[in-house]
Amino acid sequence: KAGVTQTPRYLIKTRGQQVTLSCSPISGHRSVSWYQQTPGQGLQFLFEYFSETQRNKGNFPGRFSGRQFSNSRSEMNVSTLELGDSALYLCASRLTGPTEAFFGQGTRLTVV
Amino acid sequence: QKEVEQNSGPLSVPEGAIASLNCTYSDRGSQSFFWYRQYSGKSPELIMSIYSNGDKEDGRFTAQLNKASQYVSLLIRDSQPSDSATYLCAVNMRSGGSNYKLTFGKGTLLTVNP
Numbered sequence: 166k167a168g169v170t171q172t173p174r175y176l177i178k179t180r181g182q183q184v185t186l187s188c189s190p191i192s193g194h195r196s197v198s199w200y201q202q203t204p205g206q207g208l209q210f211l212f213e214y215f216s217e218t219q220r221n222k223g224n225f226p227g228r229f230s231g232r233q234f235s236n237s238r239s240e241m242n243v244s245t246l247e248l249g250d251s252a253l254y255l256c257a258s259r260l261t262g263p264t265e266a267f268f269g270q271g272t273r274l275t276v277v
Numbered sequence: 278q279k280e281v282e283q284n285s286g287p288l289s290v291p292e293g294a295i296a297s298l299n300c301t302y303s304d305r306g307s308q309s310f311f312w313y314r315q316y317s318g319k320s321p322e323l324i325m326s327i328y329s330n331g332d333k334e335d336g337r338f339t340a341q342l343n344k345a346s347q348y349v350s351l352l353i354r355d356s357q358p359s360d361s362a363t364y365l366c367a368v369n370m371r372s373g374g375s376n377y378k379l380t381f382g383k384g385t386l387l388t389v390n391p
Contacts, residue, residue: 198379207383208321208365221378255320263308263369263377268320 167192169258169269177275183244186272190237190258196220197239198266199231202253214239215261246276279304279370283382292391296353300366300382303347308377310342310349313365315384321365325351356389363387 170189178184190197198221199211210223214233231241237258243250253273257266280303290296298312309328313321325340327333327349333340339352349368353360363384372378 200381208381210378210380213378220376221372253320257379259379262375265309265311265323265326266367266379267323268313271320 169256169267171254171256171269171272173272174270175273175275177277178246179277180246180248182246183242184246184274185240185242186254186256186274188239188241188256188258188269190239190256191267194258194260194267195237196259196261196266197233197237198257198259199239199241200255200257201225202255202271203251208255211241243274248276250274251276279378279380281366281368281380281382283364283366283385285383285385287386287388289388289390290356292356292358292389294356294389296356296360296387296389298351298353298364298366298385298387300349300351300368301347302349302366302368302370302380304368304370305344305347306371307344307347307368308371309369310340311367311379312338312340312351313367313381314360315363315365317362353387356387358389358391361387361389 196215198213213221233239256269259266312325315321327340341350366382369377
């Protein structure tokens with residue numbers, strides 16, 4: 166059974182640009198969550214999608230957005246990139262409800 | 278704000294010792310609890326899940342849950358240098374209706390010295 170797949174693995178972008186990251190969940194998992202991880206802040210929750218609807222949202226500015234498709238694949242978008250957006254972005258999938266979540270390998274974004 | 282707190286590290290233990298990692302959470306309605314291991318530069322890996330009060334053992338790992346005290350812990354017996362990593366406590370907390378949000382602590386860095 167394939168795990169959670171995130172693409173791309175690495176990205177370098179310039180301030181002001183926008184970026185789209187992709188996440189394919191484990192087959193059968195309908196919930197996809199996104200997290201930002203930086204050395205000082207730990208894992209910060211961005212948002213969760215279930216059946217194409219945003220179910221939970223973290224405390225991030227509107228520049229961070231996401232969506233989920235009918236096949237449960239999800240994308241997150243960051244517009245007008247800032248240097249502080251440099252981080253490891255992690256996607257996690259789970260079935261539904263209070264079950265365990267499994268992470269993808271992450272996308273490391275560097276903003277220069 | 279619903280939170281998960283972990284004892285601040287770093288924690289250093291000699292090889293063969295027991296490492297004890299602790300976590301408290303704020304939401305009494307939390308349903309499930311997890312420990313993840315994260316090696317430097319890698320993504321978190323699920324190592325233990327626990328859903329009910331008491332102990333759950335899996336190899337060298339034991340998770341302990343006390344819902345009355347809102348406390349969950351992870352014991353690693355016979356610690357090995359390969360156990361050196363950051364350990365993240367995660368709790369599924371209610372976020373409205375039947376929704377649950379997986380909330381993480383900041384993690385405890387464990388170093389096992391040969």
